[in-house]
Amino acid sequence: MAKFTEDSTFAEVLDTEEGREIARKHLGDLVDRPSVGMMKGKPLKELRNMIPLPPIKKKFAAMIDELTQG
Amino acid sequence: MNYEVSFEIDGNKYSQSMIEAFEFERNKHVLHEMIHLGVDVLDDGQPVSYLDVDFMSKKDAARVSLETRMRLGTDKLLDLYQDEIARTDRMWKDIVANYDSNAPTMPCITTMHVKGVTMDDLGEGLMAAMAGDSSSLAANPEHYGHVMANDVPTGFEGMGMFGGPNLMQIVFAPETKLPIKIDADYMPFTIGYSQLGDGTDMHTLAGHFIREVDGGLDMLLTVFFPQGTPQELVDGHKIHLASEFLGLVKAAAGAL
Numbered sequence: 074m075a076k077f078t079e080d081s082t083f084a085e086v087l088d089t090e091e092g093r094e095i096a097r098k099h100l101g102d103l104v105d106r107p108s109v110g111m112m113k114g115k116p117l118k119e120l121r122n123m124i125p126l127p128p129i130k131k132k133f134a135a136m137i138d139e140l141t142q143g
Numbered sequence: 144m145n146y147e148v149s150f151e152i153d154g155n156k157y158s159q160s161m162i163e164a165f166e167f168e169r170n171k172h173v174l175h176e177m178i179h180l181g182v183d184v185l186d187d188g189q190p191v192s193y194l195d196v197d198f199m200s201k202k203d204a205a206r207v208s209l210e211t212r213m214r215l216g217t218d219k220l221l222d223l224y225q226d227e228i229a230r231t232d233r234m235w236k237d238i239v240a241n242y243d244s245n246a247p248t249m250p251c252i253t254t255m256h257v258k259g260v261t262m263d264d265l266g267e268g269l270m271a272a273m274a275g276d277s278s279s280l281a282a283n284p285e286h287y288g289h290v291m292a293n294d295v296p297t298g299f300e301g302m303g304m305f306g307g308p309n310l311m312q313i314v315f316a317p318e319t320k321l322p323i324k325i326d327a328d329y330m331p332f333t334i335g336y337s338q339l340g341d342g343t344d345m346h347t348l349a350g351h352f353i354r355e356v357d358g359g360l361d362m363l364l365t366v367f368f369p370q371g372t373p374q375e376l377v378d379g380h381k382i383h384l385a386s387e388f389l390g391l392v393k394a395a396a397g398a399l
Contacts, residue, residue: 102274106289110296111315123315126332126353128266 077140079118086140087113099136117141144396146259147359148389152252152381162385163201169284169304169386170204171196177211180223184211209281217288217299224287227307232339234306238371242346248322248367249377251303253384258359260395265353265360268395269332281399282390283383292340303376303383310340313349321350322367329354329363345369351388364388 077086086092087104096104103109112120117137124130150157174196178184184191186207199207212220221228272279280286285301285308292310301308316335325331329352337345346369353362364384368377393399 101270103270106274106296110291122317124269124332125317125330125334126262126266126269127330128263129270129332132266132270 077117079137079141080116081140082114082116083109083120084113086117092140095139096136099132099139144259144264144398146257146392146396146398148258148392149256150385151254151256152385157385159389162382162389165304165382166284166386167201167204170201170208171199173208173284174199174204174211177215177223182211182215182223185214205281205284208284209277212280212287213277217290220287221290221299221310224308228309228340231307231309232341232343235309235339235345236343238369239344239346241371242369246370248348249370249372249374250323251366251368251377251380251384252323253364253381253388255362255364255385255388255392256356256359257362257392260360260392262353262355262360264395265391268391271394272391278390278394278399282394283387285383286387295338295342297340301383302380303373304379305373305376311345312338312340312342314338319348319350321348321365323350323365325350325352325363326354329361347372362388 076089077092086096093104112123115123117140120133121137122130124133148159150162174184174191175193178193178196184207186203191207196204268278272282280288283300285304287299287308290297290299290310292312295312297310297312299308299310302311314335315333317331319334319336321334331350332353333349333351335349337347337349339345348367350365351362353360366380366384390399
């Protein structure tokens, strides 16, 4: 879809239906919870390393790749 | 899924059952506290008195504590605990009023050894807890919920088995420098700092690390409190960390 760049904020992603759908695919119910608030203002490139636990980092990386590369 | 855990705190070894013994006492503490605050605590629809709590089994105390926290919900609990929250916030503001960035921190360090749970299992458990399912409340008796405070996601919990619960914003900040040397084979999985619900810096840093070892995982759980923090809180939080991450391992193992 390549509608977003690594500089797009997570809030911009969640503001679109397709962006939210991709986020939900990778992060599940987390996108609907208060904990997502701490991520909203950050650009996607910062989310890559925000939670460095490998399995979680992998989920964020897959989401960002799909959002930015289609 | 079969799993085994053990802990080291200040050179002492703790078993899972020792940490669960603390959880039992804290579940009873929370139930007593809620009854004191006027909550109608119920067990299978029947009223539970202050005295009844002292006769509960470990399993029933955990179940009734979790069911009551879930039934009331975060907003009601915030209203009930407003005096405790205010006093705990005052304690923290007194502590940080004298903050000296050159003073050594007060370390709170718990090492956890886990067998039978993989890094991927743990990742799923952590995602579920972050998504706010009941596992985050079940993971520790003093987890009361999550709210938005000043547009920032904020945990509502008791820290260090000392004072009351209050609102704490955990700010993820991977660039934070911690006052400890970490073995090179440990990977960070949570690094950041804490603020009170109104954004006041608690000058409290947290860094949790993990490494794969033969047959399982080691976790190094660290918090660095500012000088002036009651030593009882610092020591109590070592047990809180052990309990909270035991809960995470149980969630990952499908045993919570």
